Amino acid sequence: MTGPGRSGAVASVYASHILGAAFIPFGQMIPEIGQLLIIDTARSSGATLRRAARKYSNHCPVVLALWEEPPRVKFWYEKEYINDRN
Numbered sequence: 001m002t003g004p005g006r007s008g009a010v011a012s013v014y015a016s017h018i019l020g021a022a023f024i025p026f027g028q029m030i031p032e033i034g035q036l037l038i039i040d041t042a043r044s045s046g047a048t049l050r051r052a053a054r055k056y057s058n059h060c061p062v063v064l065a066l067w068e069e070p071p072r073v074k075f076w077y078e079k080e081y082i083n084d085r086n
Contacts, residue, residue, distance in 0.1 A: 002026045004052045007041040011066060015039055026052070035060045042067040 002024045003012030009026065015037070016023040024030055036059035038052045043065035053061050 001037045001039065002028075002030075002052075002056070003039045004048050005040070008039060008048075008052075011041045012037070012039045027055075030056065030059060033059070035062060037061070038063045040065050042069050044069040 001012050001016045001019070001021045003009050004026050013023050015021075021037070022033075024036075030036065036056050038049065038056065038061045040049055040052075043049055046065075049063050049065060053063050
């Protein structure tokens, strides 16, 4: 199990703990283990996950994105505040 970028790494580590599967840092060569799960938290165009699937194509990857963008997912630190001074 692996995931591209920071968000993919967090999601794949979390899933590996739940599923009891091995986490493999993205980009590392993988021994012949069979099928590989590639996870990312959000997908906008899908280009990152397509590149990841091509990189590990010899492992018959299953690709999973948790959110589809748009609409863009806004996290708590991106909240827009209303200015009450008007």
